[in-house]
Amino acid sequence: MFTLIDRKDVTSxxxxxxxxxxxxxxxxxxxxxxxxxxxxxxxxxxxxIADWDVNEGWVSVIFQKVGxxxxxxxxxxxxxxxxxxxxxxxxxxxxxxxxxxxxxxxxLGIAIATPVARAYKxxxxxxxxxxxxxKKELLFNxxxxxxxxxxxxxxxxDGSEGRHGFVTDQLLEMIESGQQIDTVFCVGPPIMMKFVAxxxxxxxxxxxxxxxxxxxxxxxxxxxxxxxxxxxxxFACIDGPDFDAHLVEWEETMSRLSSYKEEEKxxxxxxxxxxxxxxxxxxxxxx
Amino acid sequence: xSAQRKPRPQLIRTKLPMPCQEPADRIQNFxxxxxxxxxxxxxxxxxxxxxxxxQPCVSGCPVExxxxxxxxxxxxxxxxxxxxLIKTKNSxxxxxxxxxxxxxxxxxxxVMGRRHQPVxxxxxxxxxxxxxxxxxxxxxxxxxxxxxxxAIVGAGPAGLTCAGDLAxxxxxxxxxxxxxxxxxxxxxxxxxxxxxxxxxxxxxxFLKKVGVKIHLNFIVGSNxxxxxxxxxxxxxxxxSGAGAPRFLNIPGINLVNVYSANExxxxxxxxxxxxxxxxxxxxxxxKTVMIIGAGNVAMDSARxxxxxxxxxxxxxxxxxxxxxxxxxxxxxxxDEEDIEFRFLTNPIRIIGDELGKVKAVECLKYELGxxxxxxxxxxxxxxxxxxxxxCEVVVIAxxxxxxxxxxxxxxxxxxxxxxxxxxxxxxxxxxKEKVYAGGDIxxxxxxxxxxxxxxxxxxxxxxxxxxxxxxxxxxEP
Ligand SMILES: Cc1cc2nc3c(=O)[nH]c(=O)nc-3n(C[C@H](O)[C@H](O)[C@H](O)COP(=O)(O)OP(=O)(O)OC[C@H]3O[C@@H](n4cnc5c(N)ncnc54)[C@H](O)[C@@H]3O)c2cc1C
Ligand SMILES: Cc1cc2nc3c(=O)[nH]c(=O)nc-3n(C[C@H](O)[C@H](O)[C@H](O)COP(=O)(O)OP(=O)(O)OC[C@H]3O[C@@H](n4cnc5c(N)ncnc54)[C@H](O)[C@@H]3O)c2cc1C
Ligand code: SF4
Ligand code: SF4
Ligand code: FES
Numbered sequence: 194m195f196t197l198i199d200r201k202d203v204t205s206x207x208x209x210x211x212x213x214x215x216x217x218x219x220x221x222x223x224x225x226x227x228x229x230x231x232x233x234x235x236x237x238x239x240x241x242i243a244d245w246d247v248n249e250g251w252v253s254v255i256f257q258k259v260g261x262x263x264x265x266x267x268x269x270x271x272x273x274x275x276x277x278x279x280x281x282x283x284x285x286x287x288x289x290x291x292x293x294x295x296x297x298x299x300x301l302g303i304a305i306a307t308p309v310a311r312a313y314k315x316x317x318x319x320x321x322x323x324x325x326x327x328k329k330e331l332l333f334n335x336x337x338x339x340x341x342x343x344x345x346x347x348x349x350x351d352g353s354e355g356r357h358g359f360v361t362d363q364l365l366e367m368i369e370s371g372q373q374i375d376t377v378f379c380v381g382p383p384i385m386m387k388f389v390a391x392x393x394x395x396x397x398x399x400x401x402x403x404x405x406x407x408x409x410x411x412x413x414x415x416x417x418x419x420x421x422x423x424x425x426x427x428f429a430c431i432d433g434p435d436f437d438a439h440l441v442e443w444e445e446t447m448s449r450l451s452s453y454k455e456e457e458k459x460x461x462x463x464x465x466x467x468x469x470x471x472x473x474x475x476x477x478x479x480x
Numbered sequence: 481x482s483a484q485r486k487p488r489p490q491l492i493r494t495k496l497p498m499p500c501q502e503p504a505d506r507i508q509n510f511x512x513x514x515x516x517x518x519x520x521x522x523x524x525x526x527x528x529x530x531x532x533x534x535q536p537c538v539s540g541c542p543v544e545x546x547x548x549x550x551x552x553x554x555x556x557x558x559x560x561x562x563x564x565l566i567k568t569k570n571s572x573x574x575x576x577x578x579x580x581x582x583x584x585x586x587x588x589x590x591v592m593g594r595r596h597q598p599v600x601x602x603x604x605x606x607x608x609x610x611x612x613x614x615x616x617x618x619x620x621x622x623x624x625x626x627x628x629x630x631a632i633v634g635a636g637p638a639g640l641t642c643a644g645d646l647a648x649x650x651x652x653x654x655x656x657x658x659x660x661x662x663x664x665x666x667x668x669x670x671x672x673x674x675x676x677x678x679x680x681x682x683x684x685x686f687l688k689k690v691g692v693k694i695h696l697n698f699i700v701g702s703n704x705x706x707x708x709x710x711x712x713x714x715x716x717x718x719x720s721g722a723g724a725p726r727f728l729n730i731p732g733i734n735l736v737n738v739y740s741a742n743e744x745x746x747x748x749x750x751x752x753x754x755x756x757x758x759x760x761x762x763x764x765x766x767k768t769v770m771i772i773g774a775g776n777v778a779m780d781s782a783r784x785x786x787x788x789x790x791x792x793x794x795x796x797x798x799x800x801x802x803x804x805x806x807x808x809x810x811x812x813x814x815d816e817e818d819i820e821f822r823f824l825t826n827p828i829r830i831i832g833d834e835l836g837k838v839k840a841v842e843c844l845k846y847e848l849g850x851x852x853x854x855x856x857x858x859x860x861x862x863x864x865x866x867x868x869x870x871c872e873v874v875v876i877a878x879x880x881x882x883x884x885x886x887x888x889x890x891x892x893x894x895x896x897x898x899x900x901x902x903x904x905x906x907x908x909x910x911x912k913e914k915v916y917a918g919g920d921i922x923x924x925x926x927x928x929x930x931x932x933x934x935x936x937x938x939x940x941x942x943x944x945x946x947x948x949x950x951x952x953x954x955x956e957p
Binding site for chain 2 (some may be wrong): 216217219220230234236237261262265276277278279280281282298348408410411412414415416417419421426431442444446448449450451452455458461462463464480
């Protein structure tokens with residue numbers, strides 16, 4: 194059992210968990226992830242480690258409520274228990290002093306971009322961060338990023354905060370302004386990463402994408418997470434999750450992510466029905 | 481003098497068949513297919529054993545179960561004693577009785593098999609183990625603690641056996657397992673209808689009773705390296721298995737709904753995807769499911785597909801039925817369950833729809849040519865025999881490679897060019913001091929009993945090493 198030391202709602206769609214997991218905290222590095230399971234019937238959900246403390250023995254994750262499993266997870270209260278938490282998984286983001294780095298986080302990707310950007314900064318890079326979200330209310334970690342980043346650029350689809358537009362608009366402007374850029378790191382919805390790769394490719398700019406494929410075990414045992422990179426099949430859990438964004442087959446990656454569209458709907462309906470059922474019971478008790 | 485000689489029992493030529501769930505019923509559920517013998521049936525089958533003096537059957541068993549002697553105890557209805565006797569050599573008889581390829585091991589050597597059918601050794605082993613489980617088997621008395629500690633990597637049959645043996649020798653044993661449940665392939669691969677998970681759980685509870693600690697959700701190589709374990713423990717045994725699935729190098733292999741058998745079976749067995757959405761892990765149910773390969777793993781996948789509601793569950797195999805590497809019993813059960821076999825056929829391309837989902841597989845027909853170096857006839861493609869088979873799900877069951885995590889994170893461990901850890905077979909020793917390995921990680925994908933045998937061999941040598949016991953020849957007579 195892994196105790197939920199703390200939790201809070203970061204935005205209306207996403208939740209922050211602080212999990213007691215000393216074995217993970219002891220060895221994890223930026224860019225690695227854990228797989229957690231709420232209970233015995235739960236799905237194994239991969240989530241990037243957002244922050245950690247070796248001495249206190251915890252890791253934190255931030256996740257978006259997108260389907261039944263993440264909604265169910267979000268229902269967990271402080272002091273409750275997660276059935277399983279395994280990690281750190283994946284190869285840590287390769288952080289070196291490359292000079293000038295731009296880290297892009299889209300939507301929930303902001304959670305993952307934060308520790309990666311901090312690691313780049315600590316390695317001595319000039320580090321600028323671009324974050325994007327559909328609207329102002331879905332932004333988070335802003336103050337935290339400001340603390341260490343050499344620059345923060347906010348983009349929203351509806352213009353309710355920062356630049357009115359996509360992260361790729363901001364990126365293109367920075368590249369075209371002649372600013373020195375050595376590495377671009379991006380994480381977010383695959384469609385965003387695909388377009389980031391498109392923007393940087395003509396400039397031959399080294400671009401790394403952190404892939405959120407479907408996963409099961411996270412140890413190289415199932416192949417659910419496979420992606421084609423440079424014509425070769427790779428397993429995102431043990432060969433990644435970071436890959437050269439110019440070599441990733443984005444169409445395939447996106448179609449594989451949508452494998453369970455119908456089942457996700459069914460799971461969500463089951464979850465809602467089941468959850469309402471529970472509340473009815475409670476009302477019954479009060480009478 | 482020998483006027484009292486017992487009359488020779490009448491020779492019964494055929495094995496007593498195991499009662500089974502009817503095919504039409506069992507494809508609707510995930511319950512175990514054979515019911516197992518009852519007491520009378522077990523005694524009846526045991527009577528067929530000729531109690532051979534030289535017991536050739538034993539030489540066919542990788543761990544040398546005292547077959548003749550345990551069967552004799554069954555004849556005398558001393559079932560608990562029979563179980564205890566088997567357990568001196570084989571700690572998981574309820575498992576091996578169900579999954580050993582007996583026809584190529586113990587039963588292949590049985591004298592009865594020369595002219596008639598061999599004694600049903602596997603069925604008897606299973607009966608005895610199940611009887612013991614239901615009738616309160618005693619936990620053996622443990623010797624005093626030696627104060628020595630051993631770490632085991634992986635809770636598959638190799639690791640579990642090594643752990644059990646070492647615990648019974650008085651050592652303090654800790655197993656580290658990456659998944660959220662112990663058992664290895666027994667729990668995530670082999671389906672419920674062939675090996676009920678309750679049996680695996682019982683065996684694991686038994687290990688806990690003899691003091692073995694099991695640490696789940698712990699990846700050696702990530703949470704701790706082998707070297708870190710060596711700093712804490714007197715020895716380390718690696719039983720991390722051959723868990724890395726192979727895929728075919730054909731177009732469309734990464735389309736949606738193309739699974740490795742590992743993924744397909746893990747979704748269903750470990751994560752109970754057949755109870756979706758109550759259990760949250762989905763698994764695709766197709767009207768037609770194609771399975772590529774013809775080993776045990778392929779049979780398990782095909783029979784699972786049927787139980788998930790597939791109208792057509794098709795096994796495609798490049799060679800002929802004779803060459804199928806699966807156990808006979810599994811092929812027989814698959815046949816009964818209307819699994820469609822397409823022999824001498826191989827896929828060359830998987831075709832997707834506009835959403836990237838499988839809709840058909842293009843296959844090629846083969847004919848058998850001359851025998852290759854393994855003595856098997858070589859399949860040769862027939863030009864122009866390309867044809868399409870429509871299907872919604874494809875399961876690739878063409879084998880597994882060793883899991884790379886340990887070799888990658890243990891640089892001074894010698895690894896073969898196939899990725900297996902190099903060991904001395906008679907001891908399980910690796911190139912690294914105080915580190916042992918066995919099971920699929922050392923041999924490549926093999927069998928449950930071979931993995932258990934390797935765990936046993938290593939336990940023996942680990943005991944010798946950590947207790948400072950010298951080799952036999954140096955011991956004073
Ligand atoms: C290495 C790795 C790290 C990850 N880190 C994080 C993280 O830090 N925070 C976080 O919120 N999520 C992260 N994810 C994604 C997360 O695991 C999934 O969002 C989650 O499993 C969805 O489960 P669900 O059952 O709630 O939703 P489902 O029912 O599976 O999905 C619901 C909807 O969300 C969409 N969806 C599912 N997964 C993704 C995805 N990865 N990206 C975009 N859309 C998706 C589906 O297409 C579907 O429409 C990570 C994934 C990987 C592989
Ligand atoms: C579907 C299927 C059906 C089969 N049917 C039969 C059959 O009928 N008869 C038969 O004899 N054989 C059968 N086999 C083969 C048999 O199951 C294997 O040969 C046997 O399980 C190997 O045992 P093992 O202990 O070496 O490895 P495994 O059973 O693979 O166990 C290895 C364990 O180690 C864990 N692990 C791996 N890496 C790490 C790490 N770094 N840290 C911690 N833990 C780790 C894994 O999660 C796993 O639990 C079948 C195999 C499959 C896949
Ligand atoms: S362990 Fe397997 S090979 Fe040995 S006697 Fe039992 S069934 Fe036969
Ligand atoms: S070879 Fe067959 S008949 Fe002879 S002892 Fe063994 S099981 Fe019995
Ligand atoms: S998640 Fe199973 S191999 Fe990557």
